[in-house]
Amino acid sequence: MxxxxxxxxxxxxxxxxxxxxxxxxxxxxxxxxxxxxxxxxxxxxxxxxxxxxxxxxxxxxxxxxxxxxxxxxxxxxxxxxxxxxxxxxxxxxxxxxxxxxxxxxxxxxxxxxxxxxxxxxxxxxxxxxxxxxxxxxxxxxxxxxxxxxxxxxxxxxxxxxxxxxxxxxxxxxxxxxxxxxxxxxxxxxxxxxxxxxxxxxxxxxxxxxxxxxxxxxxxxxxxxxxxxxxxxQFHYEPKTHYALSNGYLIEMSYAEELLPLEEVNLEQLEWRIALPAETDRQKVRSVEPIGRPYTEEIQDGQRVAVFRFETLKPNERHLFGWKALLEVRAIKYQFTFDDVDRVPMLSPEFKAMYLVDDDELAMDMPLIVEAAREAIGTETNILRKMLKIRNFVYDRLSYALTPRIDPPDVVLERGIGSCGEYVGLLLALARLNGIACRTVGRYKCPPQSEYRMVPLEPDYNHVWIEFYIPGYGWLPMESNPDDTGEGGPYPTRFFMGLPWYHAEIAKGIPFETLTSHGKPVDTVSIGELAINHVRFTVLDELPPPS
Missing domain, CATH: 2.120.10.30 (TolB, C-terminal domain)
Structure with a gap:
């Protein structure tokens, strides 16, 4: 009671x-x-x-x-x-x-x-x-x-x-x-x-x-x-550099319904779907398969479910995915500019992984190179640089849902972008300024915690970023939700913070991939093969964090 x-x-x-x-x-x-x-x-x-x-x-x-x-x-x-x-x-x-x-x-x-x-x-x-x-x-x-x-x-x-x-x-x-x-x-x-x-x-x-x-x-x-x-409810421990607040026990289901637009025939198909991550604010109590069994692999430190099909025949139908029980809380990291004024150099391994153009980021385009220079000016502090890059992007973009993800140079010229396009521009400008960062996602539970035991379905997927502070680790930053007004000032609620309703999945790796005979499938996209079904159910409010 x-x-x-x-x-x-x-x-x-x-x-x-x-x-x-x-x-x-x-x-x-x-x-x-x-x-x-x-x-x-x-x-x-x-x-x-x-x-x-x-x-x-x-x-x-x-x-x-x-x-x-x-x-x-x-x-x-x-x-x-x-x-x-x-x-x-x-x-x-x-x-x-x-x-x-x-x-x-x-x-x-x-x-x-x-x-x-x-x-x-x-x-x-x-x-x-x-x-x-x-x-x-x-x-x-x-x-x-x-x-x-x-x-x-x-x-x-x-x-x-x-x-x-x-x-x-x-x-x-x-x-x-x-x-x-x-x-x-x-x-x-x-x-x-x-x-x-x-x-x-x-x-x-x-x-x-x-x-x-x-x-x-x-x-x-x-x-x-x-x-x-x-x-x-809240808990702050200075040694951890973050504060936790109210959290909820939620059940999340992600499933693909195989329903191709055109019939295809694929052999030795492996369908990989990332699984929820263990983080400072998210704990995975359990994960179980939906529809078909999967094997689990670790990719760059992230858990991935692998569904295998010997042959995917025309007119064949399947439903498959996973259901997870998650403890999620709000988190706010407590770093000041002075805390990170002198941080170690980024390691060569991180430079090779997180300072490169690995996702059509247009980092060699003159418009993006100039934007990266203009965004930070003469700033050297890593937190101030990241905040100035975010504010620069917010000054120049307005949010709108777009039919596809365009490269950052196209988005910057257009002045309108979706969350994924905000992410692309943020990644490009941060990496050009020597800040290691990566894409994170993938869904948000509808923030209606009073609706207990009622299935809730998000309207869209969502992505944001994490940036790296050498000597500490990865910090979250939202893509577009803090872009609340023309010209600012902009809130910093989700700069080094996430609310309870974000489900952290696929940190720096693709959320879903297809391979056939061990090679990427390029003849058909996932969206042309299947319809995804995402469901959240808020089960209970968690006891105070400790």
Whole structure:
């Protein structure tokens, strides 16, 4: 039976929670659309509106914070406070820019403004600004103070940061399991005494609406508010240089249905399909065959299933593949620019494997050579170089699904690319600048972790990259999802990080290959031979990482 204090909290009548705190064991939440201050029982979702006569004053407010008998909120450019129970807002301070978050510790007030890019720190009695600290992300932020730590959640970054309260130095950061975190609060479990970090989320979601007035086409796409509170599980060990957060046990199936467009006859056919990898964030509990048995081989350190057919005859039909039980978590690597300022030279073996044009990367084309030079300028730090290359690509490309993967020079001239074409350009520019990197994929589980025991099918495959830091190892970087706006600034949530819903398969090797009599099949493509079937099922949320 699930611990009621570790469940998802879904308060009644709430539209968009923009701040949370605890008063005893009751969760106090601010709904910015309705203007409600809600008292919620975390174990039952029982919900009460506290400010029954003052809701208009709280419409558009955000950044709720509680300290003793006082409640603090932000609205537009100003910070307000009131006594719990009275709910008559009093003005505290007005900034030149909109305020999105407020945190309180004793007589010190912390105020976040994304537009200004700072966390302002005020003395309560004098209302004097003491100092200011830079905000760590690029989106709207909310705050909570815990003794000597300042915790910040960023909506666009999908990240919670732990900062030193005095200096603003980042201790570590973790990815949240859902998009658009809007508030956070700590509370001790009433029975075990363990501390739990709760995070609230607010975002519109699309759904299929049945419109009975439209008889010809009654099903329509519409949008509705989606807001809830969920415990953020996390673990950070400085020695490993990464932080893990919420994870899920998922079942993934990958199968090919042999259904050729034109009948073919192939002999001594070997059909190789890569298997899920063991990584810092992904553990493989089990893998079993679907339809036909396979033998397992190791290719460049990666597990591969090999299906063998003595003769593939015309009109022959098969279903074959694998089913895996995976533990997947979000991961965020915690390297700073200073950590990698002096790293060892890349080994000759890695140069030969990961600095070459091995996949039509157009690395000898003048346009790509010049782009590689322009992307990094005079930068020498490996992390800064990789980040500048990513931002250069984001500045020049916009995402769109394309019918085929074109070479990087064609993609750069066109200015539009799919995830695979982002990857090709990133690989070319990084390798020309001496950074070893490789393609990784291959699928993402639909990020709907609340749909337990329900088969979920991704619409497309997906690829991203890993780049190598000598002396440490491979770090992930998404291809296009962080390219969120024209000209930036771009979030860095998936720079050295991956969310829980990525399935890591085929690191630096092809996902699928065909050979006949030991030679690559070039007379027909996999897509012309078979239809793939990909299915994910979220079975359960994993216990806290350790």
């Amino acid at each position: 699930q611990d009621p204090w570790l469940r998802t909290i879904r308060p009644l009548a709430a539209c968009a929670l923009q701040g949370i705190g605890f008063l005893g064991d009751d969760l106090i939440a601010l709904d910015s659309i309705r203007g409600y201050l809600l008292r919620i029982n975390p174990a039952t979702d029982d919900t009460t509106i506290l400010n029954t006569l003052q809701v208009e004053d709280f419409i558009g407010a955000e950044g709720l914070s509680l300290w003793q008998d006082a409640l603090w909120v932000a609205r537009d450019n100003s910070v307000f406070f009131c006594k719990m129970g009275a709910f008559s807002l009093q003005h505290f301070f007005t900034l030149p820019y909109p305020v999105t978050g407020v945190g309180v510790w004793e007589s010190t007030i912390y105020v976040a403004s994304q537009k200004a890019g700072y966390i302002y720190i005020f003395e309560q009695a004098s209302r004097r600004e003491i100092t200011r600290l830079p905000l760590p992300g690029v989106g709207s932020a909310n705050l909570v103070v815990r003794e000597e730590e300042l915790w910040v959640c960023d909506r666009l970054e999908q990240t919670v940061y732990c900062l030193d309260r005095a200096t603003g130095e980042q201790k570590f950061s973790v990815l949240t399991p859902f998009e658009s975190p809007t508030g956070l609060a700590f509370h001790r479990h009433p029975i075990t005494g363990s501390e739990i970090l709760y995070v609230c989320y607010a975002k519109d979601e699309a759904f299929i609406r049945d419109n009975p007035n439209n008889l010809d086409s009654p099903f329509e796409v519409s949008f509705r508010d989606r807001t809830f509170v969920h415990p953020l």
